[in-house]
Amino acid sequence: MTIHKTITVIFLAACVCVTGCGTGHPYPSGAALPGPNPIVGWVACRSQDPGKLDKAIQDDYREYVSRLSPNERMWIGPVGLSEDGSGQHAVTIHIAWYGTDWAHVLVYDKDNKRVRVTRYVAGHYRC
Numbered sequence: 001m002t003i004h005k006t007i008t009v010i011f012l013a014a015c016v017c018v019t020g021c022g023t024g025h026p027y028p029s030g031a032a033l034p035g036p037n038p039i040v041g042w043v044a045c046r047s048q049d050p051g052k053l054d055k056a057i058q059d060d061y062r063e064y065v066s067r068l069s070p071n072e073r074m075w076i077g078p079v080g081l082s083e084d085g086s087g088q089h090a091v092t093i094h095i096a097w098y099g100t101d102w103a104h105v106l107v108y109d110k111d112n113k114r115v116r117v118t119r120y121v122a123g124h125y126r127c
Contacts (some may be wrong), residue, residue: 045081
């Protein structure tokens with residue numbers, strides 16, 4: 001009888017290890033589709049402090065974050081600042097969501113007006 005209990009425990013432990021976090025909730029439907037990084041080739045700004053950005057970009061970035069769902073805001077990770085050398089800037093917001101690292105990229109033109117928002121899968125992780 002002890003061997004049956006041991007085999008059962010090993011089997012259950014193996015099942016838990018195999019499934020892991022793979023049974024987590026999907027990202028909200030229609031919110032973001034996997035795609036390429038729109039700012040490949042851009043360089044990181046010398047200062048990664050959002051407070052040093054132009055006021056128009058700061059206000060727009062904060063407004064964008066405030067419109068995210070409470071669950072998304074709760075899991076916001078690092079924020080990256082980039083520039084392309086021609087006066088355009090980008091703010092990248094990383095959100096870890098049930099095994100997937102999503103990136104929200106806000107691109108601004110030379111006049112500091114948002115011209116594009118792209119959301120894509122930046123990577124995956126295990127819980």
